[in-house]
Amino acid sequence: MRKRGFWVGLGCVCLVTLSWLGWTPQANAFTEDQKIFLQAWRIVNQAYIDDTFNDQNWWLMRQNYLRKPFDDRDDAYDAIEEMLATLDDPFTRLLRPEQYRSLQVSTSGELSGVGLQIDLAPETHQLEVVTPIAGSPAEAAGVQAGDYILEIDGFKTQDMALDEAATRMRGKIGTSVVLTVEHPEEEKTEKIKIVRDRISLNPVHAQLDTENSDTPIGYIRLSQFSANATQELKTAIQKLDNQGAEAYILDLRNNPGGLLQAGVSIARLWIDNDPIVYTVNRQGMFDSFYADHNAITDAPLAVLVNKGTASASEIVAGALQDNHRATLVGQTTFGKGLIQSLFELSDDAGLAVTVAKYETPNHTDINKQGITPDYEISQDPITVSQIGTEADLQYQKAVNLLKGNSVIAEAT
Structure with a gap:
């Protein structure tokens, strides 16, 4: 399951793979537009998490669409989108070439x-x-x-x-x-x-807070799980440690997720030797990701979450909570426990397909449920400039927990 990946754009959390599906001999009889449709159909047929395809005959779906003439590539794309819509899964979708190119731009960090x-x-x-x-x-x-x-x-x-x-x-x-x-x-x-x-798209903001507590607290806000997020976060922790941080607040509020692998790698910065996440495919087979004895700090930790905390953010929050490494403060998270793979089609379009779900270390399925924090603190919307101030009730609760290393006692 450790596949190469990259971050898929604004709010969409994906494990990304590239796939070239070869044509069968019979495929030579089809037009190029039909071949694109068939490639999309095969990808879903082989990879989609629900092997009932939303209680549909997926082969009959293929046959029905191939009876329709495709005048051009847009007709083929329209047919693919109609076919995918029958799955009733908004995360399984076609990326037309211009959308796919935009996605690639977003992975560049700018x-x-x-x-x-x-x-x-x-x-x-x-x-x-x-x-x-x-x-x-x-x-x-x-x-x-x-x-x-x-x-x-x-x-x-x-x-x-x-x-x-x-x-x-x-x-x-x-x-x-x-x-x-x-x-x-x-x-x-x-x-x-x-x-x-x-x-x-710099994903990390960090600063040392010495005003709200006698304990110097390293505050780190992570906005997305992009390809460079792990290194940026590691650098921030090391810098704050050198400045004298004795405890940390990791702010995952309104973080929509990103790369699964980035989520796993970031959890490993905090967790030394425990499970981080389990993935489950459509055969019900489990794969697992564990910490690898490379945590760079064991300082007390509080994690801020809210309803905008989603996907890879929930992987990290769930791993830290279930392993008693941190206390979660805020509001119940978004609840996106599904994994998408992105398959590249032969004409530079792409197909995002839900291929698995994930469970937290305690084998909790959080999809559409979210993660309930240890301390639920409701809060009216605040601006970025108000984060960490008296108006930030969730931050202030985390600070109070970290005073005197109390978060370790709470977590254990």
């Missing part, structure tokens, strides 16, 4: 756009803002975590795939996009014009 991390609300499938990226045009324009994006440049987002929404919000620096945004907390909807800019 892109141009509005600076929003987005996901689909689990119950309504509405396009929801997980969090605006700090310093981004979206944050400056007043878009907040928990807002719903109803339209992008007049295009309704209902039933719009995450990748399409992300693509529409990205664009050249200096160009603008108009978002129709619903603020649930304020019960109002407004149109917001945002000028795109370069977005830095």
